[in-house]
Amino acid sequence: MRTRMLALTSAACGAALLGAAALPASATGSGAGAGAGPGPEPEAAGAGAAGVDATEATAAELLAEVRGCARISKGAYRTDSGSPRATVPVCDTTDAVFWKADMDIDCDGRRSRACNRKTDPYFLPETAFQNSRGEALDSAVLPHVVVPGPGKVWDHRKSGLTGGSVVAVVYRDRVRYGVIGDTGPTGIIGEASYAMAKALGIDPDPSTGGAESGVTYIAFKNSRVSPIESRERARSRGTRLAREFVGR
16 A cells, blocks of 8 residues: 555554554554455435435535635645655544545455455555454445544544544545544555445555545544444434535
């Protein structure tokens, strides 16, 4: 994964430390399962063929609410380990925080055909947050977002965010909902799971995929869903929170 090329060694060595800092689990990244993993959950009533509720807040509506930035981070983040400058702030609103960045592909966690050491040379078998069975999350199945580990720039926990907090991700004209599922390097931002990228129409390949820019992440404060692996609960609550966010 492009995001962690220079940070991987320290991330691996500090897995236990990250696990202690993040509530339920262990290291950076989220991945996919060794077996078939849980099957897709049924879409809610009223969802169209693409799995999008017709009454859902649109990408344009959400983007209109995040045009300005009341910066909450103490400085900015780089989008990749090799980025020469830190250019991405985390911005605050009453009900959410947001950032606009690229998307690198997180394939860590449970091994699967899509996510393993052969498909991702930086693959790690842990995620910072675990599912209801105490297992690493499945990045190939669960749409989730990676937030920077708590550091001097920003501590997501102080913004009412943790594993399972609901996130709306906007790319072009698409909006998809997921959860915070993992933590990454403390100086880098802009990463989401294989499943999230695929849902947004972004190439999910952990080695060559992702989006260079144009991705907006809106994380809703105090919005944790349980169990963390329930895609339907994240989508249902995300849809409602997004409507409220745009004033519907």
